[in-house]
Amino acid sequence: MADEGEDRDIGGQTEPILVVSDAEMQAIGAALARLLAPGDVIALNGTLGCGKTTLTRGLLHELGLEEEAPSPSFAIVQAYEVPEVRLPLAHVDLYRLDDEADMEELGLDDYLYDGALVIEWPERMGSRLWPHALVLTLSMDDPAGPRTITATLPPQWKEKWPFQ
């Protein structure tokens, strides 16, 4: 019989984190920024308008970005370099990616040599998502209401997961 700890070890999701405001969503992004290392990938799953860009804005602000990060919905990739941020980060929004195979042209692997990736709509890349990605699933019942976040933790995030 599997106990809870064993469930988590085989890649189950964490308990949901309740996020009651835009500011709290940004604070979660900021907490993750403090743990982010070169090579890390954060995948943000969740429906339209559930807070993926908001979380990423908090993360980028904590990395030192002074202006408000735009949503990369049209650009697909918005890259930030030192010194505007202390760790190079590419903010990616795959919503408009029509074909998984077009991923190759984005060259996202290159960012991981010395930086990190945050990816909205990672569903669009299917099984091409890096296996070491931290996968966060954001959800909401109502656009005006609270959100929840559950995480699927790869090994390197299990030790440093700050929320429970």
Ligand SMILES: Nc1ncnc2c1ncn2[C@@H]1O[C@H](COP(=O)(O)OP(=O)(O)OP(=O)(O)O)[C@@H](O)[C@H]1O
């Ligand atoms: N926890 C929260 N509680 C209430 N509102 C929130 C919360 N988090 C984000 N919002 C609000 O939800 C709206 C949409 O957020 P955001 O643009 O971050 O979503 P998204 O997931 O990036 O959407 P898209 O799929 O279009 O990229 C914003 O107005 C934001 O302020």
Ligand SMILES: [Mg+2]
């Ligand atoms: Mg967005």
